[in-house]
Amino acid sequence: HEKNYFYTVDVLFGTPSKSEFLLFDTGSYLIWTQCLPCVNCFNQSAPIFNPNASSTYKRIPCDDLICRRPPFRCENGQCVHRINYAGGASASGLVSTETFTFHLKNKLVCVPGVIFGCSNDNRDFSFDGNIAGILGFSVSPFSLLGQLKSTAQGLFSYCLVYAYREMEATSILRFGKDANIQRKDMKTIRMFVDRSSHYYLSLQDISVADHRIGFAPGTFALRRNGTGGCMIDTGAIATFIQRGPYEVVMRHFDEHFTSFGRQRMHNASEDWEYCYRYDSRFRAYASMTFHFDRADFKVEPTYMYFIFQNEGYFCVAISFSDRNSVVGAWQQQDTRFVYDLNTGTIQFVPENCANDHFL
Template structure:
């Protein structure tokens, strides 16, 4: 199948950059951060309790599979333009990270699911027509002095917003029966800095007062969309943060990590690798140009275009923190894992026959004396992304096995969060490019 040309990110943002410059009081660069709270942290509203290693692996497997289905629903060619018609499976267990932000004046804390595959920032609002269960107070815009509705004649009142009965509104369907509706709005959002907060006025968001089917519950009040589309948080902040944000995911993903913006993300290290960020006109994800993959010192070669974005919206190589485990698309996956199996067998590892109780296809007998686990290198355009052995395998001594932490998918290849641990990753939306390098992420937590 023919592939489509990936577009430079800057070209896509050109119109909306001008738009949002008119809405912010200043485009001065600011340094601030958000705490990324993984599901395994006791701080998380989604915390499932103190799970065993095997239970955690199973949970990540479930989230990853749900995540692949979630992103698959966005593959149709018009999905980018007609977000209202997308059906995305959504439940609180489908997303790995949450964040806490403050909205309104006076500030009110909100716990939102952090979604790098979603475009819209939204939270439940009073007065409710229908609201899902939320144990914390639901945001009431009538009590905020900085809240405003987006009028129908505003240039922002376009997909996914639309004018209806004199109001700029939206409908977002995440699954059959999972629907959020509300008013297209603006509000002041507050993000923490070292000595207080930085305030972002007039941030466009969805004030959702008609929600049905969601199984969030607890403290979760909505979703913070963070993909490459114009209404996501990363896009709306682009001018204020001079197009820079970064994160460094702490090992084992049970401790919190930090996503930094603007000056805080501007790290000057000469040893960082740099690769272009690509954007498809079909789906608003952050794509990288993957060429080849190596297992240890062994290069696995694929047919030309094996990781290109296809005309039906599938393919490509997406970097995504919301997917715990890396996916490789069918076809390349078979080639990669057959070579992986050959290498591990040559090192004396005995493969365990696959059965339905296994989360991963390629698992091997565990031996505590074995230390020669091979690394993996993703050969990107102009850069090599090296995944160290500790982030390439799930080791379960109590079950007598270790598994290669890669899954297959019929449509996509995704660089997941497990393979991003202890890696400083900087997004520069101006070039646009991704810069990255090995780092002890626990040292950078705030």
């Protein structure tokens, strides 16, 4: 079974507090969790949040100024949200406030009055079990980053643990002073934010196995209509490349594996187009490098493939997109990222994220 690997944050909701795991999503502008009573809910292992059982839960009324700001609106006398995600999933429910509690070092920190979506109609999500909702972390006033403005001060940092090696390991999401991590080998790239509050990087070119493809300037530029561009997104399971360049990149991967006698397995996977017969003795996996305007981000082979040993194949962890290119979570593993909204930069350096502990 092709497992979905998602990175989650443990958030304690309400009073008394209840633990819910939310998908850590730098590509999303709202926080929401599934709420009773359900109209449509996906399966989750923890009990679904019951707002009636919390003394600090409040609905935001229709006449509140917040309800006039997209993505919120007034419907039948209630302030509601509805979000549509790439891939067709949607979440809708009541705009509310609640006390969130976070594990910080060896203490718990309460943040009262966090605005979130109490979502009771959630369709077409591929979450399996652990996840209860989404922790939006984009540059929006309603993301967690936006709501922790005074603490975060435009700085946050994360390091995604390598899933195949450390299924149970945790790493730490850092804000503000705690996120200001300096390492000698850190590279810096420019980051900019579009109207939809995503984090965009200026991608110039791509290499496969150290062979630079040589895309024409502007191939990955963000266009006025919102298509194109290259964003970085922890909520995307892997990397997506817009259709034309995708075909070129994958042809290079295919030529690489064919030259080593790897047999392509068409239709092996529903999700990934370029899959090959797995052999435990095979070692010549190709790396991939994103050439950004100021620095190169080389993704070592370890973080470029989904390996399905039992089924006897492996897949290149890249798919195509009709809108934007995306550097997703799989390719970000074992790299320390520091986002600084004040300088408009992202810094990164390789790190074994399983060793990430409170300072």
